[in-house]
Amino acid sequence: MPYFDAASTAPLHPVARQALLAALDEGWADPARLHRSGRQARMLLDAARETVAEALGARADEVSFTSSGTQALHSGLLGALRGHRRRGSHLLHSAVEHSAVLHTAERWAADGGSATAVPVDRHGRVSAAEFAAALRPDTALAVLQSANHEVGTLQPVAETAELLGGVPLLVDAAQSAGRLPVPAGWSLLTASAHKWGGPAGVGVLAVRKGVRFSSALPADEREGGRAPGFPNVPAIVAAAASLRAVRAEAEAENARLRELVDLVRHRVPELVPAVEVVGHPELRLPHLVTFSCLYVDGEVLLTGLDRAGFAASSGSSCTSSTLTPSHVLAAMGVLTEGNLRVSLPAGTTRAEVDAFLEVLPRVVAEVRAPLGLDLALPGSGPADGSADGPAGGSAAALVIDTLGKRCPVPIIELAKRVGEVAPGGLVAVLSDDEAARHDIPAWCGMCGHSYTGEAPAAEYGGGHGTAYLVTVRG
Amino acid sequence: MPYFDAASTAPLHPVARQALLAALDEGWADPARLHRSGRQARMLLDAARETVAEALGARADEVSFTSSGTQALHSGLLGALRGHRRRGSHLLHSAVEHSAVLHTAERWAADGGSATAVPVDRHGRVSAAEFAAALRPDTALAVLQSANHEVGTLQPVAETAELLGGVPLLVDAAQSAGRLPVPAGWSLLTASAHKWGGPAGVGVLAVRKGVRFSSALPADEREGGRAPGFPNVPAIVAAAASLRAVRAEAEAENARLRELVDLVRHRVPELVPAVEVVGHPELRLPHLVTFSCLYVDGEVLLTGLDRAGFAASSGSSCTSSTLTPSHVLAAMGVLTEGNLRVSLPAGTTRAEVDAFLEVLPRVVAEVRAPLGLDLALPGSGPADGSADGPAGGSAAALVIDTLGKRCPVPIIELAKRVGEVAPGGLVAVLSDDEAARHDIPAWCGMCGHSYTGEAPAAEYGGGHGTAYLVTVRG
CATH class of the missing domain: 3.90.1150.10 (Aspartate Aminotransferase, domain 1)
Known part of the structure; x- marks a missing residue:
């Protein structure tokens, strides 16, 4: 069965499987112990750290292994934010980061910090200048992915890093590590082994020497105080071996x-x-x-x-x-x-x-x-996501009530009935589905209609929800 | 090579290895995905959850898989403390819990909460009554291990639970899960698969239905919002299979x-x-x-x-x-x-x-x-760890200066020279090694001498450190 979902998780690389099996035999013991089995696990762990560090352009003592890319992001963001508290408590990130970043930003803001999401263009790319312009005097950390996990767009990481003027930058390299060189300019770097063909259960958090870091979780003596808990040496060994293999290929x-x-x-x-x-x-x-x-x-x-x-x-x-x-x-x-x-x-x-x-x-x-829709579109016209101004009261030529119906019904109903309205006329689509807020403007852009903004559905006879207003193309 | 360090990590159970290999083939995909590989991983994950829940006397929807026992403890403690904030912010635990508990208690106290460590007897066991007597009106959570990881002593968990009057109890079952029945009375339960012969990378956090819990880390949709990040399905499958196997044996x-x-x-x-x-x-x-x-x-x-x-x-x-x-x-x-x-x-x-x-x-x-020591001890006399009262000034018959020397030197020097002093005479051992504080009283107990307390080393001619005072047995 063709598997086209590598961005969720890549199938285990044969080298990873082989290394995992070997390390289950040789590296199962506690690497913190002094006995032979422990020392053996320690040597394997150290060698894996060297391999991963070399692959990511880091020093071995900068690399900690976490239990997932998500854990690396949580720990990396919170640890760097706590470490830079004297700068302030503002977190800057792009609007298209992994949900682990957005969740951390929400939590950080709820706990008294603040966070700004820098918008992206229609291709999902931030502008380095816009990103840097969102810096504040109290910005403690900036976060930018190397490449987007949903649409694949590369971000201008190195360019952005140069404009940050000393604010540390965490680069989430989950989608590119092993495939593309790590962009220059990171202060913290995160990645996830199962995205490159390694096993589940291994994330990477690298922190550049000299970058302040204060663990958000109670720390122990493992992984430089950055990733507490018994390390999964066999999986780490497999992660390192497969990273080396995928880089070579x-x-x-x-x-x-x-x-x-x-x-x-x-x-x-x-x-x-x-x-x-x-x-x-x-x-x-x-x-x-x-x-x-x-x-x-x-x-x-x-x-x-x-x-x-x-x-x-x-x-x-x-x-x-x-x-x-x-x-x-x-x-x-x-x-x-x-x-x-x-x-x-x-x-x-x-x-x-x-x-x-x-x-x-x-x-x-x-x-x-x-x-039964006419699928011939007038070509993807210029994107028109911006409202042409507030719509006046109940001037709609057609009201389409899709309240209670979910994506893609509102768009389907709109497409079916838009022909009833003369060019320049206003259509109001009533919807309480969150997806409509994004999809109706996007549909307008694709079909050449003008998205004219939104208003309370009540103004168009709906009890609750939102009226999305479309001006039919001329 | 005989391996007598199972309490650090048990060798991988053959059933775990077998299940891991099978699940690498069948359960490698993202269980949150809708495609066949994802659904297959989901089914394996669900079945593993059922197995572990059944083994621990929990419901499947009470069980979350974490990436280690330490992570289960961190998340369990902080999540329960946050969830019970309205009760107060006091954490009660025994003095002999796993370091992950002590680290969390320290962090909690540093962040504005408070924590009390309940003492244990000379066998390392808490008294249920003493534990309960340490409850405060603002106690939000109590923590007690099922059995101690260093000395093996079982704790009176069920007995203690009955005296807690509604304060939730987190039971750390890391050392007993798979070996002994889970004690009654837990509100939260933690365990670690590699302690029972499962693979590294799998912890268990069970939270009884109805127990308030508010994740300390940014939560995602994984594991009931209690353990964020991509789940390690193959390792979880292996953990469940081996738990079932070790229970049977x-x-x-x-x-x-x-x-x-x-x-x-x-x-x-x-x-x-x-x-x-x-x-x-x-x-x-x-x-x-x-x-x-x-x-x-x-x-x-x-x-x-x-x-x-x-x-x-x-x-x-x-x-x-x-x-x-x-x-x-x-x-x-x-x-x-x-x-x-x-x-x-x-x-x-x-x-x-x-x-x-x-x-x-x-x-x-x-x-x-x-x-060259005389190793014939007068039998392990009654423990005498308590000081007989403050020692008077410079009344020592013998001062042994071991400043700058580490365990076990202070005890060796003491043992070598104690014979120089007449029965009833006072020996002062000067030391700046933290271990001496525990070992000199313990040595006294073993050899029948009286430990008489401590004083600044300066009172006995030392520049810094502590003078440990021993009254020679009569």
């Missing part, structure tokens, strides 16, 4: 996967009507492509692909347990419905991608067929 | 190991002069025995045993990176020098224990031979 594999991803990027809009490919067209990860399909429920799409034998993932709200759409897609102002992330693991073949390109149009068409 | 194996431990408990004092076996003689773990050897450096002892092919561990200060003796031995008021913990893994044979009993006296004798 990276250049050739990146070139191969980039070609396959280019194929998907170019063929999908030709094969599937009403699709928006998102993420930066050039500055992106080699193995990952994301697109959204109008009028399609993300979960239905995943299920259809799964039945056809393809594993992928989605940032659509209907696929998340919180029923909110991906914060990355929302921050980009792109469509969140019918979203599909295709991330190719090492070894993906052209035949697998060809098979996917054959199956996808059929799956999407099957979902859309019952809707 | 526990009764027979406990009986077998208890006999071997009894052998060590009885033979060591016969074979090695000047030894104190510590921990409760009856209420104890079946597989663990701890003793201390007078006049011996713990690290030298471990090294000698390691050379002879035996792996064990020690709570002596010279074996810890902080150079402080085990807080457990210190709280018990027993000798910390020359300390050896022998913890037998499943499958230990009589022949291995016999070999150990042959090697140990030789190793100890080799260390002691150059000292």
